Amino acid sequence: MARKVFLHVGAPKTGTTYLQDRLFHNRVSLENHGVFYPVGNEPDFFRPALDLIDRPWGGMRKTVHGEWDTLVKRVRRHESETILISHHLFAGARPDRVEKAMTDLGEGGRTEVHIVYTARDIARVLAAEWQDQMQRERKVTFARYLERMQTAKQSRSAAWFWRTHGLPDVLSRWGRNLPPERVHLITVPHDGAPSEVLWRRFCEVVGIEESWTPIDSDRHNQSLGRAEATLLRRLNARLESQELTREDYRHLVTDVIAKRTLAHRDGRERVTMPPTAFDWADEVADSWIEWAELAKVDIAGDLDDLRPQRPEAGVEWVDPDAPRTKDVADAAIDALVAVVVEAARTDPPQGPVASRAARVMRRVRGRRS
Template identity: 85%
Template sequence: MARKVFLHVGAPKTGTTYLQDRLFHNRVSLERHGVFYPVGNQPDFFRPALDLIDRPWGGMRKTVHGEWDALVKRVRRHESDTIVISHQLLAGARPDRVEKAMSDLGEGGGAELHIVYTARDISRVVAAEWQDQMQRERKVTFARYLERMQTAKQSRSAAWFWRTHGLPDVLSRWGRNLPPERVHLVTVPHDGASSEVLWRRFCDVVGIEESWAPVDSDRHNRSLGRAEATLLRRLNARIEAEELPREDYRHMVTEVIAKRTLAHRDGRERVTMPPSAFGWADQVADSWVEWAELAKVDVAGDLDDLRPRHPAADVEWVDPDAPRAKDVADAAIDALVAVVVEASRSRRPVASRASNLIRRVKGRRS
């Protein structure tokens, strides 16, 4: 019996962080039961995934050369019956890079390759991805971002968003040479469901018993609120003129300000789509469900999870681009405190540059 390689290719913002963290924390126990999670010296597969998809990614491409081939070697050397590899960047791989992965892990490695793709309804994905954009130097408003997503051509993968979230495109690209029973679609349950639901669905696909992975994960990609996202958008516009090195931006803005501070503030107001956009979202969901049914791929979960839940008629929509000025100011103070504390704890050059940057930006306002 050929061993199996399960390649979880995304999509971003579909619980991938939680799944990967739980696999990582239980990797020793899983290996005792014949399931190998070959992360090597890193906590995840970001570096091999970036190497495979061959994209610039903020100047990081040159730092990951050879990481994919090193991962393939670890997989081929190991004798476990089941291999699990997971990273959301893989969803965006071009066809030629998909062929390389298929050859390296399937035919070339003498294994039975399976593709796993987690997907959630488009209304939640759009809001989550926009907030993520604010943590990566972007300045686009939510209204403009939503407009771009609605007008981009899914079939041609005109934008990275659709290249990773266009369900028919991703699964057609990755599953082109596989029988449908080896292409697995895991649906993310609607809000309110426990993370365990998604975990069990994923485990059912891979063949993991619950007792093999007893350690839960408390790592989730927390969402920003209206005020927090607006603060980052305005900060990005100011920082652009300062030509801050990207590695410094990733540390001070993405990590210290956004992930460690703003994403943990109490009372964050949720970012949601306007009611007028749900007709479009329904059409996207219909196309995804129809494709999955016709393609006869293996579905773990319920395809209705891909259909957006419309807001109640008596619920007033709150524009993500127009938060209260006081809320943005409060978020800015929290961010400033976080930067000051970080600067006081560190003697790295990045800390002093961040302090100088704050002074220059504040000076322009006075």
């Protein structure tokens, strides 16, 4: 039996955090059953994935140089019959980087490479990606973001989204030289389904028995709400002139404010597409389903999961860009509390956070005088 490598290439916002965390926690048990999850000393494959796709990513390109080759060496040294690698950044790889990955992992035909792709309906993906953008210094409104995705697929602002979420493009790029039975499409079930459904579909594709992974994961990428996303968008606009380093932004805004605080507030109002966009979303779903059927790729799940669920009749749509002022103010207070607690916990009175705050206040006073 040929050795197999299953390369899970994404897409972002399709349950990848849950899948990868569960694989990580059960890696010892999996290895005992012949499935190697070669993360090494890291919790995931972010660094080798970023190295492979060769993108700047906030100035991190140089810091991850060589990580992909290190991963390949780790894979080749191991004797397990099944290798499993997973990260959503792989989906955005250019054709030349895809070729490198397939050559490195295929070892001249000695290893059978399989591509795995998890896909979610475009309506939920768009809302999730826009909220993620707000955690990465972006300031675009949801209405403008949706317009860009609908009308400018090849523009610089929309290219990354479609390079990772354009199902036909991703699977054509990654599966170009593979037989269709080695290209696996896993559909993400609609809202309300337990996470176990996605996990079972994933296990079915890779050949994992559920008993091998007894430790569940409680990691899910929690969504922001209307007020929380608006707060971050306005904060990003204010911070633009404050010369905050990317490292400081990631720690204080992305981690402390967004992920630890805003994403866990009670009563978050869900971000959804306007009813007028669902005809377009249905067209996207139709094109994805048609491609999958014609390409005859292996499908785990139901292709109808890729069709957006329209709102029920009579349910009024709430504009994500126009939350109640009180809700934004409440979210802002929670964010401020989180930053104050973090500063008190991690810094002495004249430590880094206090020093940065003092510099910002001096600049503000200078502009007012």
